[in-house]
Amino acid sequence: MNHIQHLFVKNILAGRETSLHAQGNAFAAANIALCKYWGKRDVALNLPLNSSLSISLGALGTKTTLQCAAGDRVVLNGEEQAPSSSFARRICAFLDLFRPWLGEGGVEVRTENNIPTAAGLASSASGFAALVRALDAWAGWELDGRSLSMLARLGSGSAARSVFTGFVEWHAGSAVDGSDSYAEPLPLSWPALRVGVLELSGARKPVGSRDGMKRTVETSALYAAWPQQAMDDLAVLRRAITEQDFAAFGQAAERNALSMHATMLSAWPPLIYLQPESLAMIHAVHRLRSEGMEVYLTIDAGPNIKLLYLAENEAEIASTFPSVQSIAPFA
Numbered sequence: 001m002n003h004i005q006h007l008f009v010k011n012i013l014a015g016r017e018t019s020l021h022a023q024g025n026a027f028a029a030a031n032i033a034l035c036k037y038w039g040k041r042d043v044a045l046n047l048p049l050n051s052s053l054s055i056s057l058g059a060l061g062t063k064t065t066l067q068c069a070a071g072d073r074v075v076l077n078g079e080e081q082a083p084s085s086s087f088a089r090r091i092c093a094f095l096d097l098f099r100p101w102l103g104e105g106g107v108e109v110r111t112e113n114n115i116p117t118a119a120g121l122a123s124s125a126s127g128f129a130a131l132v133r134a135l136d137a138w139a140g141w142e143l144d145g146r147s148l149s150m151l152a153r154l155g156s157g158s159a160a161r162s163v164f165t166g167f168v169e170w171h172a173g174s175a176v177d178g179s180d181s182y183a184e185p186l187p188l189s190w191p192a193l194r195v196g197v198l199e200l201s202g203a204r205k206p207v208g209s210r211d212g213m214k215r216t217v218e219t220s221a222l223y224a225a226w227p228q229q230a231m232d233d234l235a236v237l238r239r240a241i242t243e244q245d246f247a248a249f250g251q252a253a254e255r256n257a258l259s260m261h262a263t264m265l266s267a268w269p270p271l272i273y274l275q276p277e278s279l280a281m282i283h284a285v286h287r288l289r290s291e292g293m294e295v296y297l298t299i300d301a302g303p304n305i306k307l308l309y310l311a312e313n314e315a316e317i318a319s320t321f322p323s324v325q326s327i328a329p330f331a
């Protein structure tokens with residue numbers, strides 16, 4: 001963690017008194033972007049080149065508890081992580097940003113993920129959002145949602161959105177200091193909306209989002225078209241959510257995801273996150289749609305497909321895709 005990040009945290013915590021409670025507890029839901037964040041304008045502060053919009057995944061997410069310990073300890077799903085592991089190092093480096101407010105001692109971080117790991121749902125989003133909310137509860141800072149979102153953003157960009165639930169928009173912002181790049185929940189709900197998570201087997205480990213974004217921004221000729229495409233898709237999504245226009249909603253989300261993959265495919269070396277199973281699934285969804293079923297898909301930087309459909313089609317989706325985990329974000 002560098003000087004710029006320390007300064008950013010210092011500005012947000014300016015004037016806050018710390019009074020450590022015995023523990024700090026928090027839950028944050030995972031989110032799936034309907035309009036994707038792909039490309040950074042600042043790497044240290046995780047400032048994006050485009051705004052994004054997500055839906056949170058109900059009870060799927062991360063629960064984190066913090067308390068004092070002799071030295072730092074990171075426990076993930078009941079298993080103590082080696083201090084040299086990339087998971088523990090990433091969390092401890094993030095905690096380093098807050099040490100001046102937490103005192104000399106170590107921190108015990110207990111974190112539980114109930115996200116299906118093979119489904120390629122980013123646990124870093126709910127992970128850093130839960131960590132920031134747990135820090136706030138532990139230290140008694142009582143930060144507002146905007147500040148929590150900006151702090152979570154430093155851990156992982158998409159974590160800025162996981163601080164909230166429901167439909168969440170992350171404003172890219174334009175300030176160099178990152179002070180206007182935060183997420184906000186949209187005051188809209190859509191009780192009939194369903195997100196179907198499919199676990200594909202044989203998924204190989206992709207290039208991480210940080211390196212993938214950098215490579216795309218630096219080498220893909222198609223990337224020049226992406227920020228405008230994302231802006232247009234975001235406007236369509238906002239309107240479609242307001243009017244509960246599912247066809248417009250699904251089309252914008254699917255087109256946005258495939259446009260992001262087009263920028264990845266045209267990077268060099270090419271970033272091909274899709275696997276044969278992913279393509280088979282995409283064609284299966286398109287076949288269903290040609291038969292009249294209203295189902296759309298979205299894909300992150302990995303091989304896995306998430307389906308978008310309405311409650312009225314839940315039974316048919318479940319019989320077509322027996323392994324689907326159907327999530328009702330507003331239930």
Ligand code: PMV
Nearest residue numbers: 033036037157158209300301
């Ligand atoms: O927050 P990161 O660095 O894990 O990047 C997330 C990138 C995507 O999942 C592909 C898109 C998004 O907006 O979540």
